Amino acid sequence: MNKINKVYVIAASIALMFSMKSNAQIVKAEIRATGLTCSMCSNAINKQLKTLPEVVKVETDLNTNTFTVTLTEGNTLSPKVFKEKVEKAGFFIGTLVLTAKPETITQSTYILVNNNTANGTEIQFQVVDKGYVTEKEFKKLSKSYKNVETYASNNEDDFHIKILN
DSSP states (O other): OOHHHHHHHHHHHHHHHHHSOOOOOEEEEEEEEESOOSHHHHHHHHHHHHTSTTEEEEEEETTTTEEEEEEOTTOOOOHHHHHHHHHHTTOEEEEEEEEEOGGGGGSTTEEEOSOOOOOSSOEEEEEOSBTTBOHHHHHHHHHHTTTSTTGGGOOTTOEEEEEOO
């Protein structure tokens, strides 16, 4: 293959890579918030979540302080966005369970802490890092995941996950 053909093949490959729509995406987020005392509290979180253009709808269960967020197809959101929005409203995440395409967890930012495997067209997983579970739960999990080197480092761009289905 001559030099011009090599350059053409490389350029075409790069163009194809960037034009392909990624299947790695979060479809739904279930957020249980802590610290809520009234419907006005939940309203503050609801408003923050709805500021994300990728949000299709937010359903609120006041009995469990759970917010179910449905997202647009093709979004590139990470768990960090949900944490930031809940905290901006003045509250904290007690649990964050995400439903996503299986390809999503193959990204380098996701670190699997259990041995479950992803089956099906969508998977459910819980983010188990500090800030995504209660403080009490994090202390318990720190003991359970002491053999996972990266768990204690609290790198905000890595997400330790536990597959639920």
